[in-house]
Every structure is written in C-alpha cells, then in structure tokens.
Amino acid sequence: MSRVVWGACLLVASTAFVACADSGQTAAVARLASGEVAVSGTPEGIPAHAPARFEFGTEASATRVAMWDIDVRPDGEGLPPGSGSVAQGREVYNVYCVACHGPTGMEGPNDRLVDSEQWDDVPSTRTVGNYWPHATTLYDYIRKAMPQLTPGILSDDQVYAVIAYILWMNEIVPEDTVLDAETLPAVVMPARDKFVVDDRVGGTGPVR
Amino acid sequence: MPRDGRSKLSRRAWITTTSGVIAAGLVKTQTDAIKLVAQEAPSDPTRVPGKLVSELGGRAPAEEPKRLVRAQALSSSSRTPLADLMGTITPADLHFERHHAGVPDIRLEDHELLVHGMVERPMVFRMSDLMRYPQVSRIQFLECSGNGGGVYNRDRMPTEVTVQALDGLLSTSEWTGVAVSTILREVGVRRGASWILAEGSDAAVMSRSVPLDKVMEDSMLAYGQNGERIRPEQGYPLRLFNPGYEGNTSVKWLRRIEVTDQPTHTRDETSKYTDPLGDGTVRQFSLAMDAKSVITFPSYPYALPETGWWEIRGLAWSGRGRITRVEVSTDGGGTWVDAALQGPIMEKSTVRFRHLFDWNGRDTVILSRATDETGYVQPTVEQLWDARGTRTSYHQNHQRAWKIARTGEVTFGLGELV
Numbered sequence: 001m002s003r004v005v006w007g008a009c010l011l012v013a014s015t016a017f018v019a020c021a022d023s024g025q026t027a028a029v030a031r032l033a034s035g036e037v038a039v040s041g042t043p044e045g046i047p048a049h050a051p052a053r054f055e056f057g058t059e060a061s062a063t064r065v066a067m068w069d070i071d072v073r074p075d076g077e078g079l080p081p082g083s084g085s086v087a088q089g090r091e092v093y094n095v096y097c098v099a100c101h102g103p104t105g106m107e108g109p110n111d112r113l114v115d116s117e118q119w120d121d122v123p124s125t126r127t128v129g130n131y132w133p134h135a136t137t138l139y140d141y142i143r144k145a146m147p148q149l150t151p152g153i154l155s156d157d158q159v160y161a162v163i164a165y166i167l168w169m170n171e172i173v174p175e176d177t178v179l180d181a182e183t184l185p186a187v188v189m190p191a192r193d194k195f196v197v198d199d200r201v202g203g204t205g206p207v208r
Numbered sequence: 209m210p211r212d213g214r215s216k217l218s219r220r221a222w223i224t225t226t227s228g229v230i231a232a233g234l235v236k237t238q239t240d241a242i243k244l245v246a247q248e249a250p251s252d253p254t255r256v257p258g259k260l261v262s263e264l265g266g267r268a269p270a271e272e273p274k275r276l277v278r279a280q281a282l283s284s285s286s287r288t289p290l291a292d293l294m295g296t297i298t299p300a301d302l303h304f305e306r307h308h309a310g311v312p313d314i315r316l317e318d319h320e321l322l323v324h325g326m327v328e329r330p331m332v333f334r335m336s337d338l339m340r341y342p343q344v345s346r347i348q349f350l351e352c353s354g355n356g357g358g359v360y361n362r363d364r365m366p367t368e369v370t371v372q373a374l375d376g377l378l379s380t381s382e383w384t385g386v387a388v389s390t391i392l393r394e395v396g397v398r399r400g401a402s403w404i405l406a407e408g409s410d411a412a413v414m415s416r417s418v419p420l421d422k423v424m425e426d427s428m429l430a431y432g433q434n435g436e437r438i439r440p441e442q443g444y445p446l447r448l449f450n451p452g453y454e455g456n457t458s459v460k461w462l463r464r465i466e467v468t469d470q471p472t473h474t475r476d477e478t479s480k481y482t483d484p485l486g487d488g489t490v491r492q493f494s495l496a497m498d499a500k501s502v503i504t505f506p507s508y509p510y511a512l513p514e515t516g517w518w519e520i521r522g523l524a525w526s527g528r529g530r531i532t533r534v535e536v537s538t539d540g541g542g543t544w545v546d547a548a549l550q551g552p553i554m555e556k557s558t559v560r561f562r563h564l565f566d567w568n569g570r571d572t573v574i575l576s577r578a579t580d581e582t583g584y585v586q587p588t589v590e591q592l593w594d595a596r597g598t599r600t601s602y603h604q605n606h607q608r609a610w611k612i613a614r615t616g617e618v619t620f621g622l623g624e625l626v
Contacts, residue, residue: 046342046390046393047342050342053393053394054340054341054394055394056333056337056338056340056341056394057331057332057333057334057337057338057394058331058332059329059330059331059332060322060323060324060330060331060332064322064332065322065324065330068322068463068464069324069464069466070413071405071407071415071466071472071474072472073468073470073472073473074470074473075470119488120488121486121487121488121597122484122486122597122599123484126479126484128479131478131479131490132478132479133473133478133490133492134473134478136473137473137474137475137478137479140415140472140474140475141474141475144412144413144415145308145309145411145412145413145475148282148283148309148411151309151411151412151413191490194488194489194490195478195482195489195490195492196489196490196491196492197491197492197493198491198492198493198494198495198496199491200494200496200498201582202496202498202499202526202528202529202580202582202583202584203582203583203584204582204583204584204585206595207587207591207592207594207595208595208596
C-alpha cells in the first residue's frame, strides 16, 4: 500500500466511515478527488500540512515485541514451546486453581469451568466444556489472568498441563493427552460451530 | 456538630461564641477569623463572610451522590447515580466502573504503548509522545453491554429497582486523546489487516479484538476525561475509547495494540459478551450499542408528593449515531408524544429529554422510546424476546416503564406490561 493512498484514506476516515480495504480505499480516493470531503482544518483530521510521519515515539525492537506479544490465536499463533499432560495438569489444578473453582471444576466459588452436557437451543451454563468455541482461548486467558491473585505464576508447561486437565474434566480430550503448540489448536471444541457474527445493523428493518 | 444543631444555632449565640474565641486571642489574622466563622452554617449567610478560595473544590456538604457498588471483589462493578445527575455529563468520580482484576496503580512516566503486528514500523510510545500528536476531543457515552440485564428475565422482573441499579453502567464524558487513525498512520498499516487486538496492563491483561474499520473511523486513545487526566478507574493513563461500542471493548490501561488479519477470540469475546439466541446459535462480536432511553425522573424510589405539573426527564443515546427523536407515553404505551430534546445532539452521545406532564392523581405507567438517525426505534421487551429469545445477558435496550401509583409512589413497571 503506498503511503500517499494510505494517507488519503486516513484523512477521509476521520470525517466519515470508510473501510480502508481495497474497495473502500478506492472509494475514499474517488471522494477525495471529487472534492466531496473536506480534508484539512477539520478538528479531528490531520491537517494538510502535517508531515507523513511525526516520528514521536521510538521503533520497537524485535525483543521488545516478543516480550509483550503474549496473546494466542485460534490458529495457534502465539503459543510458546513446551507441553503438559492431563496428569501433570491435575497437580497444577489442585495447587493453584481448586480453591476458587472447586474439586471437579463445578463447585466454585468462582466461575464454573466444567460442564460436558451439550445443548440444542440455549445453554443452561456457559462453560469451557459446552460454550467456549476455541481451546486456544484457555491459553491466552490463563497465562494472562489466572490464578486470579497471582497471575503469571505458572510456567508455559504448567499452562499446557492445566488446560489438558480442564479439557479432560470436560470430556473433550482423553486422559493420555499431551498438549503443545501443535495439539492445542487442533482440539475441536463442541460449541465451535454455534458462533455466528452479529447481524444487527440498526435501521428500520426487523429487530434482531 | 449535627446538621440540624447547626441550623438551630441562633445568631446571637453564634456571635457570642465567636467573640469569645477572638477575645481569647485564638484568632490572630483575618484568615483565621474567616476560617472560624466558615465552620458554622449561619442562619443568614448575608451577615457572615464566606469561605476563602481553595486549591481543590468539593461538593456542598449535603450533596452526597455515590456509585452503587456491586461487590467488593477484584472482578466487579459500580454504577452511576443517573437519577442524581442533571444534563448529560457524568462527573468523573461518579463514572461507572467495571474491572476484571482491580484498578492497577500505574505511573504516567512509566507507561508505554506498543503498536505492532501487521505494520511497517512497530513502535513504542510514551505518554509524552502520545500527547504531542494532533489531539481530538469528543463528548460521548460509554455503556457496558450488560446494562439493563436486571429487567430482561420474564420470571424475575423487579419492581423496586432504581435507575442506578438498572442502567447505571452508563456514563458520558468529554474524552480527549489522539485518534487511533493518527497512530496507525504513523506506524503504517500493512495490506490485508482487518482487526486490532487491544490489551490492558491490569492484572487480568484484559484484551479485546476490534475491527480495523471501526478504530479507523472514530476510535481514540484517550488520556483526558472531562478536562482532566483520565481517572485511574477509567484507565489512567491511557485507554482505548470506541464510541458507541460495548464498554468492554474500550480497553483500559492500554499497553498494546496488535494489528492483525483476524480476531483473537479472547475470553471476553467468547465466554463473555456473546449472546445465545435460543435457536442453537451464539451471536459473537455484537459490538454496537443500539438506541436506548430511560426516564430518570420520576423513578423508583421517588414518590410524587402531589398532583399537577411534573417534568418527566431522562436520557437517550445510540451507538449508531445521533438520537433524532424521543417519545414519551404517560398512559402505558397507548399514546405517544414527542419529548423536547436538549441540544446539542451529538453523535454516540447521551441526549437529555424532557416532557411536561400534568399528573391527575390516577394510576398510570410512563415510558420512553428513542429513535436514532438510522431510523431504528427502541424496541419493546417482547420484540427482543422474539428476536433473541429470553436467555441473552447483554444488549438489553428495550423500553423501560415506570408505574405511578395513586399514592404518587413510583416503581419499575415493565412487569405490568408483559
């Protein structure tokens, strides 16, 4: 994408909704050229005489990015090396999680983690076992946020292990499962195909 | 001294006390004297000098608006006292809260934002860098999509519920910061990018995916709120602010933006903030807040003390643009009239509406319904049930009703209508 076109797209985007994908971008440039859109002097836009780059801020090193880039996606992007088994996970769970999530992951006092009962119309609970569409979300979330009072305390292997144990309690994986960067994204969650993208659009059409 | 004791203090007694203290030599300067007299609330404020100027103002002592705290837990919320407020702006100390692991303690000088992913130049910005970029400022609402969940369940429709408990996860501020589009222009977005992941530096490392189109349109990296630095509970020193989107996406204590070509499917966009529709599907990325309104006066626990003229007042807002109309019914939805809207009417902002009502002392139910610039009309709860089933937990923007009894007592009234 050339900088000139990108800049134009941004200027328009500050005053009107324009998708900066290919089609939107073309439309934006067309509107700009036709003089339809005021581009300079708007309070929210970047004025016409602004430089292409301000260069406030510093370039981030690869090390810095790697240090902070800790999210995990459904395709497995972001998963670290390492592995963990159901058996190892039972130990992790009974030390770090059981107090808040209960001996079988169902008792609480905090969020219920286990329900292997599947549903047709509406779920009566929304747990890992019957509601979560992606197993990778467990890695993303547990590494960032659990255990709640000491987040970040688990090693990468321990996170894999405790996920294996939670999935086993939910009857999603067998007891001899070992999870790693290859096997975790391959786990198919029972509720995966139930998720649909929002279709509400406002307007005078039917209420959705 | 108790408040009523103060007001009963006679002027004579007050002068005697004051003179006594002055005679005892405890007051040496004019400042001392004024401080002393200002401690008492005299019956006639024109006969006594007032308080001196101060570095930090405070509310009148009798004014004690408070947030309603759900539970003292790390993952909890507190709600804005909407019925105590006037106009549209929420005082920053009354802005609602929703945190998932408490409010982090962050120093301005230490905070950094990393922007990386599908960009030409991954960059780190300190707060002083961000402050130097062209600034934007807008008055817009922020609402948790769980707001109003208390009045959706057919079997548990409460009557004794305040506007604060019902819809207090709504606040409006003037937000100031730098447009996300300005920062993305700086780092150069690569072709094919379509989402961002925004991540906070709280102990939950709260993260949400937001469509790139949206953040390019009008999202902001906000560092100001109502003229001052954003409050810690609202994300000090930096938050993402996505106008009109469910509040959870406006990630607080923002430390990282990754430009991506797909959503990350974090826990708060899968396990939470999704809507099982009752037909075996679950709606995901339901981000925009549809048009909504609520009458804030009269509302529970208020009681109209007498018949006659009363002004019905409330708030209306839409995450899809401007509010164009608010109608009020004073006969349980039989007939509707246009309420007066207080300008300026801004995009994705709250609007104050008012309707003058001559209450004749009979039982009645009052309701409001908002229309936004897309033509969308705030639905009834039955319309939402028909469309989504009865088991969703977010986006309950249906019309709210208040029942006025013969005694003047006001209770939440939707139960009567369904």
